Amino acid sequence: MPGRPITGLTAEIPGPKRAQLVPSPDVIISFMKKAMRPLLVIGSDAPGLATRDGNLIDSSIRLLKSGKVTVIATGHIVSEFRKRGAEGVYSMQLMNLGDRLRDAKWGGLDGKGPYDLVVFAGFPYYLEWLVLSGLKNFAPELRTISLDNTYQPNAEWSVGMMVEEEWKDFMGKLVGSTEVDG
């Protein structure tokens, strides 16, 4: 891992097991392809996070339409998808979701079994940090990725600290590649 990644909040010092930095969107694409049951979790900060598509909700809708990943909105943020007429997005509160993701027997949102890859984006930093900590410690088999542009040490893979424009490019490539590969 190059250098020492900077966390999104200065005092959030990670434990001995820390996330690896995602070197390029291709790595995430590759993980998504290999995963049997990938899940994208979109948090309440998403409407305020600008992307090349508008904001993170708009980019998530493109990912949803690619059919490569199940999308779930936490908080009350499914309303943002509804406003845009997007169908097929699930809604579950973050604590309820975290609690179920650590349960290997959980049947998933559609009853077809547990997820093997969970990608988080659009959360208050500390909230994502804590839920990822719960999963790191109590769901060690689950592969977790943080797409947010701040280093999330408790994920297995984290995009890490990126300036806004760099992150927009990163997300643009990720979303675009998903569609091309489709």
Added chain:
Amino acid sequence: MKIDEYSSSIGKFKGLEIEIGKILPEDWDEPMGPTPWPSVGTLRNWDRKLLNRYKPFYMPVCDLCCLCTFGRCDLTGDKKGACGLNMAAQQSRIVLIAACIGASTHAAHARHMLNHLIDEYGRDVSLETTLNTKIEAPNIRLICGIKPKTLKDLQDVLDYVESQIVQLVAATHTGQEGDNIDFESKAFHAGMLDHIALEVADISQVAALGFPKGEPESGFTDVGYGSIDPSKPVIMCIGHNVLPSVDIIDYLMNNNLFGQVEVGGLCCTSHDMSRYNKMAKIVGPISWQLRFIRAGIPDLIVVDEQCIRTDVVQEAKAIGVPVLATSEKSCLGLMDRTNDSPERVIDDLSTGKIEGALIFDPRRVGEVAVKTAMNIHQKRKGQKGINISIEKLASKCRACKACTQACPNSLPIVEAMAAAKNGDESSLAALYDLCVGCARCESACPEDLPVISMITKANEKNTILEKYPIRIGRGAIQDVEIREVGSPIVFGEIPGVIAMVGCANYPAGGGDVAKIAEEFLKRRFIVVASGCSAMNIAMTRDEDGQNLYQKYPGNFDAGCLVNVGSCVANAHISGAAIKIANIFAKRPLRGNYEEIADYIHNRVGAVGVAWGAMSQKAASIAAGCWRLGIPVVVGPQGSKYRRMLLGRKENEEDWKVFNARDGKEVYIGPAPEHLFYAAETMEEAVVMIAKLAMRPNDTNKGRSVKLSHYIDLHQKYYRTMPDDLHLYVRRVQDIPFTMRDEVTKVLQEKGWVEDKIASPDPTLLERMVRRRE
């Protein structure tokens, strides 16, 4: 008593020693229940019933344990520490430690209060603390099994609390408790003790100091910056223990100085000051401490205990005012001047010879505080306000974002600085309502920019006008009120009791607390408030300029807003739930914890909401609610308590109770779904609160009313119908009439079957079954 030799019909005794401890007056004819003075393990079985349904979800804040010299130990994943402890047990151990800190703090507060009041007013002060009320101390009666009559009876109660807390802290030592669920049970015990301590602290001060005795309309005072006239000498009291403030108020009254000197408070002390004398002002919640000091408004700062900024002496020094510390728990490095003559202390403080002083005897604070504030005010005349150039300071900003990275809410400080650099202060001013006032941004800034001062200065024009009416903390709920609302609450026709409590660590400002409260007031829930939340509820006005206290009456009734008072008055909220079980349902109270908690959990639709919970005290207050089976919702920052207690609504086996009528085990649906839950957004919280108010005992009419609120709020905030209605509609009569078509459609999609969910006489306690079929 020693007897060398004694003969009786049962035998001959030699060297007989008989010791009589304490004889408690026996004028309560209710028979003693099964669990008076419960020890750490007494209620373990009850706790495990709850914890079996609401399983802990741990989110470790730290993967290590560093509490002994074996360590540090890495506990990540399935690793164990050198003592054998795993991660789940370590997290629950930290939860227990937090609950013990909270309970100890309230117990220490209560002990200081009680000892002082007994010294001053005697042991025989009667505990007639609430009008039209016989159950004056529901927590104490329930848990200890005694009926306290005077202050002296409360000494035994505190002896019990203190002895139990010692046992709990001992359980956290290396090589003691090893099971996470047992740690959790102990945390519940700490919470239960906490509510006793709260009750002791509040009823003793109500009894001796003449606070309002449960009057719904207890009068109004002002809250906010604008309530203080800075042209007068200003004494600012910070903390939770009102005793030093009482002496200040008495001195002002006795010397006809109240109109000439302003006395205001921050945090819960201010609630209790206003309960003592309506002329005392409430400046604001805990997060305003630094702003108010930096604004240079106080001429003297008096701190008592809890939630005070530990750097208050340095902050006060920076504006040229001294500090009086008054608690052994918070000496702040100051010299003890308790026994010096007031004149010498006043002179030393007024001339700047000392930066502050310790005065442990509350009755020696008043004269020193008032005279010092008057002298300092004379010296400082014209120096109030923040004298900085925002533009000049902002131009030093390097835009390194260290401030945003240090900010608990990641506020966009850099962007606001960039605008301020060009003369636009509006972005900095906009941060004022969102900032929790912790000043971590300042510690992080490589240029040492006084960010809090800059934000406060930028918003100065608005803040000096902030003045809102707030209903004074009334204390307990009267027995007669409980009689009126007991039935509609238990049957669900009053859709719930929402308790808005706790600190001011809000994710997006205090305005959300008022929004949550109003959402439920409009829907005719009973809303009860205390502490910083009660203050923030006052600080939002509608377009007609009215706040919620002006719009909603202070009765404990549907569509009413009750301010019980300070943190310690939270005992009256749990007390109201206990009284519903006892007064309305006639369930025996005395030493009968499990039965009452079982009743509350299954029948009383109460939900605690601590939107800005920050402290260990908030943790122990919540733990006291958990043991009573009352769910608690916290804001996103509350996730840092690192453990949720979550139900799994899809697991039918988890949601079974005994039907007390026939002994059969029946499925009742996930009500209430969770016991401790952190919401990500205010909107999510509102919907979850409405759902958590459902109880298995709801009548068809009651369930219909509750479902209508849940569905309506879900549609408002999620823009969808809830997907779990099939778990809450028991039969067709439960469906809200105006929503029949939409709900029926959802139920059909889910394959709902009528009467799959039972409507029993619900109990988790097998011994409560009256008859077996």
